[in-house]
Amino acid sequence: MAAAAVSSEGLSKRYRIGALHGAYGTLRDSLATAARRALHHEHRPHYEEIWALRDVSFDVQQGEVLGVIGRNGAGKSTLLKILTRITTPSAGSATIRGRVGSLLEVGTGFHPELTGRENVFLNGSLLGMKRREIIRKFPEIVEFAGVEKFIDTPVKRYSSGMSVRLAFAVAAYLEPEILLVDEVLAVGDAEFQRRSLGRMEHLSQSGRTVLFVSHNMQAVAQLCDRALLLDGGRIVNDGPSAEIVAEYLQAGHGSSSSRAWGALDDAPGDELVRLRSARVLQEGAVAGSVDVRKPVGIEIVFTVLHEGEPVFPKIKVFDRQGDVAFNALDTSARWQEPTTPGEYVSIAWIPGNLLNEGLMSVDVAICSLDGTKFHHRAAQADALSFHVHDPGLGDSARGQYTGQVRGVVRPLLEWTAEER
Amino acid sequence: MVETEVRKTPRATTVPAVSDRDARVIVIKPAPRWPHLDVAELWHYRELLGRLVWRDVMVRYKQTSIGIVWAIIQPLLTMVVFSLVFGKFGNFPSKGVPYQIFTFSALLPWTFFAAGVALSSTSLVTNSGLVTKVYFPRVLLPLAAVTVPIADFFPAFIVLVGLMAYFSIWPSVALVLAPLFLIMAAVAALGVGLFLSALNARYRDVPYAVPFLIQIWFYLSGVVYAVSALPEKWQWVLALNPMTAVINGFQWGVLNTAAPDLGKTAVSVAATAVFFVVGLWYFRRTEPRFADTI
Numbered sequence: 001m002a003a004a005a006v007s008s009e010g011l012s013k014r015y016r017i018g019a020l021h022g023a024y025g026t027l028r029d030s031l032a033t034a035a036r037r038a039l040h041h042e043h044r045p046h047y048e049e050i051w052a053l054r055d056v057s058f059d060v061q062q063g064e065v066l067g068v069i070g071r072n073g074a075g076k077s078t079l080l081k082i083l084t085r086i087t088t089p090s091a092g093s094a095t096i097r098g099r100v101g102s103l104l105e106v107g108t109g110f111h112p113e114l115t116g117r118e119n120v121f122l123n124g125s126l127l128g129m130k131r132r133e134i135i136r137k138f139p140e141i142v143e144f145a146g147v148e149k150f151i152d153t154p155v156k157r158y159s160s161g162m163s164v165r166l167a168f169a170v171a172a173y174l175e176p177e178i179l180l181v182d183e184v185l186a187v188g189d190a191e192f193q194r195r196s197l198g199r200m201e202h203l204s205q206s207g208r209t210v211l212f213v214s215h216n217m218q219a220v221a222q223l224c225d226r227a228l229l230l231d232g233g234r235i236v237n238d239g240p241s242a243e244i245v246a247e248y249l250q251a252g253h254g255s256s257s258s259r260a261w262g263a264l265d266d267a268p269g270d271e272l273v274r275l276r277s278a279r280v281l282q283e284g285a286v287a288g289s290v291d292v293r294k295p296v297g298i299e300i301v302f303t304v305l306h307e308g309e310p311v312f313p314k315i316k317v318f319d320r321q322g323d324v325a326f327n328a329l330d331t332s333a334r335w336q337e338p339t340t341p342g343e344y345v346s347i348a349w350i351p352g353n354l355l356n357e358g359l360m361s362v363d364v365a366i367c368s369l370d371g372t373k374f375h376h377r378a379a380q381a382d383a384l385s386f387h388v389h390d391p392g393l394g395d396s397a398r399g400q401y402t403g404q405v406r407g408v409v410r411p412l413l414e415w416t417a418e419e420r
Numbered sequence: 421m422v423e424t425e426v427r428k429t430p431r432a433t434t435v436p437a438v439s440d441r442d443a444r445v446i447v448i449k450p451a452p453r454w455p456h457l458d459v460a461e462l463w464h465y466r467e468l469l470g471r472l473v474w475r476d477v478m479v480r481y482k483q484t485s486i487g488i489v490w491a492i493i494q495p496l497l498t499m500v501v502f503s504l505v506f507g508k509f510g511n512f513p514s515k516g517v518p519y520q521i522f523t524f525s526a527l528l529p530w531t532f533f534a535a536g537v538a539l540s541s542t543s544l545v546t547n548s549g550l551v552t553k554v555y556f557p558r559v560l561l562p563l564a565a566v567t568v569p570i571a572d573f574f575p576a577f578i579v580l581v582g583l584m585a586y587f588s589i590w591p592s593v594a595l596v597l598a599p600l601f602l603i604m605a606a607v608a609a610l611g612v613g614l615f616l617s618a619l620n621a622r623y624r625d626v627p628y629a630v631p632f633l634i635q636i637w638f639y640l641s642g643v644v645y646a647v648s649a650l651p652e653k654w655q656w657v658l659a660l661n662p663m664t665a666v667i668n669g670f671q672w673g674v675l676n677t678a679a680p681d682l683g684k685t686a687v688s689v690a691a692t693a694v695f696f697v698v699g700l701w702y703f704r705r706t707e708p709r710f711a712d713t714i
Contacts, residue, residue, distance in 0.1 A: 015712065030623070081711065085448060085555035088708040094448040102554065109550050113479045125471040126554050154482075 003097055004059040005178050005209040006083065010092035013053040013078050013233075052078040054233040055092070062098075062177075065200075065210040067224035067241050069217070069248055075233040076213045080182050083211065098209070101127055101176025112156035116147055116166055119155050123170045137173045144195070145169035159392055160357075172199045178209045197223060217256045218288060221245040257288040257386050264303065269378030272308045273366045276301040276343065280362075280386040289387040292410070293396050294352045296386070300364050302346070302378060304339045309368050311339055311377060313346040316363040317355075325355065325408045329367070353397055353412035356405060361385040455704030462557055472564035476539075477571045491572035492579055495531060499524040506644045513649035515677045521583050525674050526643040526667045528580060532573050533605040533663055534634045536566035540613025541630050544621045548714045551621075558707050559700075562613040566606045573602075580674065592676040594669075601669035604692055608662040611695030614703040621706065621714045642667050648678065659684035662692040 053075045060066050068076050081087045083094060084102040109126045110119050120141055124134040134141075142148055145166040147158070155163055171179075181200070200223060204210050214220050220227055220241055227244040229237035237244050260277035261267035267274045281297035282290045290296045300313050312335035317325040328348055365379035390396050397412040398405065462469075481487040499520055506512040507519030514522035540562035544551060547561050584591070620626035641663035647655055648668070658664045665688030668680040 082448060085446070086552065087711040088451045089448065090450060092450075096446040096448070099444060100446065109554065111475060111479060113482045114475065118475075118478065122471055122475055125468045126550065126556065128556075131467055 004095075005062045005064070005098055006060040006094065006096050006211065008059075008083075008092070008094040009057050011053055011056045011079070011082060011089050011094055012051060012091040013075075013082060013087070014090040015050050015052055016048070051233050053082070053089070056230075056233070056235055057092075058228060058235065058238065060209055060211060062209055063204065063207045064226060065204045065212065065224045067220035067227040067245075068211065068213045068230060069220055069227055069245065070230035074230040076230055077182065078233075079230070080180055080211070080213050084180055096178060098177030099128070100178045100180065101171060101174040102180040110155055110163055110167060113154055115154055116142075116151040116158070120166065120170055123167060124174070127171060127174050129174055141166075141169045141173050144172065144199070159390075161389065161392065168196055172196070172203070175203070176208065178211070179203055180211045180213075182213045217245045217248070218258070257384060258286045259383060267378075268380050269302075269366070272305055272339075272368075273311050273378045274303050274305065275364065275366065275378045275380060275383075276303055278362075278364050278380070278383045280384050281347065287386060289389055292353065292355065292357060292388050292390045296350045296352075296355075296388075298348045298350065298362055298364070298384065300346045300348075300366070301343065302366050303343050304341050306341050308339055310335055310337060311366050311368045313348070314365045314367050314374065315348050316365075317350070318361045318363070319356065319358060319408050323408055325360065354409055355388045356407055356410040357388050357390050359385060359387050451708035455701065455707070457559070457700065457704065458557065462559065465556055465560060468556055469560050469564055469567075472560060473567045476564065476568045480568075480571075488575055491575040495524060495527045495576045496579060498527060502527075502644055512645040515646045515648065515671065515675070517589065517675050517677065518587050521580075521587050521589060521675065522646070522671070523644060524583055525580060525671050526641075528573060528576055529602060529605050529666050529670045530638065530641060530643045530663065531576070532569045532602065533609050533666070534638070535569035535572065536606060536609030537612050537616070537634060538630055539568060540565035540609060541616035541620060541626055543613065544617045544710060544714060545624075551714055552711050558710060559614070559703065562610060562617050562703075566609045566613055584674065589675055591674050592672065594679065595673035598670050598673040601666045601673075604662060604669075604689065605666045608666075608692045608695050611692070611697070611699035614696075614699035618703040618706045618710075621710050637661070637663065640664075655681075655684060656687070659687040660691050662688045662695070664688060 056075070056079060058066075068079065070076050078087075080102075082089050083096065084100065109123050111122065114122065117138075120138065121131070121134055125131070129137075142151055145162070145168070147162055147166055150158065150162065155166075158166075179200070197219065200210060200212070204223075210223075212220065212224055224241040226239065227237075227241035228235055229244050229248055237247065257280040258278070261275055264274055264276075267276065269275055277299075278301070279286050279297075279299045280290065281287065281299055282294055287296075298315050300315075302313070304311070312330050314327065314329040316327050319325050330346060330348065361382050362384040363379065363381045364383045365374075365376045367374045367376055367379075369375065390398055392398070394400050397410045484490060502523045503520045507514065507523065512519070543561040543565040544558065550556075551558065551561075616626050616630065640658060640661050642658070647658055647664050650658070665680060665685045668677075669685065671677045672679050
């Protein structure tokens with residue numbers, strides 16, 4: 001058997017907390033510390049140390065697609081940063097056999113003043129492509145990104161979706177033997193996500209090795225053969241991706257456009273009501289990426305165990321910054337009466353042209369009213385997430401504008417105007 | 421849990437042929453105690469260096485409305501001011517050529533050097549988006565930054581040729597050595613830039629210190645006066661500043677002034693080498709921490 005494409009042995013990365021704070025330290029502080037040490041024979045100050053990565057060992061075989069999952073701060077990004085040589089490990093080593101292409105946040109090195117064409121060349125050489133290689137692949141890159149008309153327009157006039165597509169296209173056509181990817185699929189519309197997944201699948205099927213770090217559990221389960229679960233800088237689980245992802249979601253982590261709780265007894269809830277599943281729907285199907293113009297359904301399936309006080313479903317939607325976009329509860333008459341045992345399917349329809357673009361996350365809950373307060377009987381924070389995108393056809397609240405629109409919501413209002 | 425249909429097509433068993441040129445084994449290890457410069461790797465990334473220089477030149481001319489005209493107006497107006505203040509009122513020594521052309525010919529290599537120092541000292545922080553996202557030899561950033569000002573040098577050089585024609589001054593044979601003196605200025609700027617950019621990755625004081633440093637350096641370089649008119653002792657001290665040799669050498673070529681003293685030029689060359697080695701050593705030593713501290 002051939003040598004592993006990537007083999008990591010005891011990779012560790014230590015950060016000194018003091019050093020992290022010192023990142024923006026001034027020269028004066030350092031000089032003062034040095035002077036104090038010299039004058040008073042003080043020892044080196046004690047820094048608090050944290051291990052962002054601790055003793056991580058694994059092999060990735062040629063042609064294998066490995067997913068790396070874990071909570072924020074679990075060490076996923078640090079691992080990728082070491083493998084892409086952006087930072088050096090504190091201990092351990094890794095050997096990489098083959099040409100590496102990396103995608104750490106797309107659009108790296110895109111300069112807003114330069115045109116799409118110029119940026120393709122700049123980005124391509126940053127990723128290690130030769131000039132003639134870029135020239136050869138240029139038509140494919142532009143076609144894949146779907147920006148033919150704007151290729152000679154400065155990138156500052158692009159919508160965020162357009163520049164992401166172009167950046168991904170450059171990296172995807174680099175055709176590296178080993179592709180390291182961090183969270184690209186969180187951006188772009190459904191069609192582009194589908195094509196990106198297809199491109200990555202194509203790369204893996206043609207024998208390329210892919211290391212894929214993502215919060216998108218569906219993508220990991222769909223795309224990867226194997227997954228590593230990191231926690232606190234260590235590998236806590238390693239196995240077939242479907243199993244690892246299922247266990248991870250089961251444990252209440254990760255976010256997805258669809259999730260289900262297995263055993264009734266372990267599902268969130270109390271003696272009266274238990275959550276069963278939750279999904280994000282659009283046009284009759286589960287959707288990780290939704291069209292801003294069309295209604296989005298938040299489906300909650302729950303079980304009422306016995307007769308009891310009235311309960312009702314409630315959702316809370318957050319934007320990427322963690323600001324609450326809104327709270328909503330079902331106020332219909334059916335939930336005013338004492339509940340009868342059984343399984344219920346409730347769907348909250350968020351109207352089209354209400355949310356802004358970007359990643360939204362949803363808390364779901366089944367509540368009762370406790371005096372004037374909500375009593376969360378069965379609740380799951382961060383139960384669902386979905387990405388809202390604008391296809392940019394000019395019929396959304398954006399109109400022909402392609403820049404950033406601020407705000408938690410972006411409603412399509414009715415305007416009136418008359419000439420006086 | 422996962423709704424999307426999981427469909428895995430059997431993988432092709434053949435691994436695509438990869439040319440030996442691209443097949444590389446990379447070993448990632450903790451940073452070595454004694455840094456060295458990987459010249460083979462720099463060569464591998466030569467196209468990126470060109471691309472970075474090209475980017476900065478393009479962006480400069482796109483962001484400014486009169487673009488290239490700045491490269492001409494700036495030294496020309498500076499020359500006019502210097503000629504009035506130092507030449508006419510101050511009566512500073514100018515090697516026996518008209519003061520206007522003396523100071524303009526010194527301004528060209530000086531501006532090239534000063535812009536190189538200024539741009540390279542902030543090059544890491546300006547490109548922190550790249551430094552934290554993608555790997556390439558970091559040395560390329562200050563190296564590109566000291567190369568970019570050459571784009572301003574050429575238009576100004578054409579003006580110099582015009583001035584030479586106006587004052588009927590013929591260049592000497594030593595003009596062929598002028599590129600070497602410019603390379604010396606670039607190497608000195610790179611040494612300073614390597615050191616300051618690495619320092620700037622950690623301490624944000626550097627941008628405040630650099631204009632001050634350049635200002636003092638300016639007065640020690642013989643741009644507004646002829647160093648050769650100073651007492652011999654001071655000429656040796658100023659020889660430690662590579663720019664005195666660069667300006668003398670450049671003027672020797674374009675203005676046919678007296679040849680620079682060999683001993684003092686040797687001192688300047690040695691000083692340039694020291695600047696470069698110290699700057700590079702400090703840069704390579706702190707490089708493993710750039711992405712963490714920047």
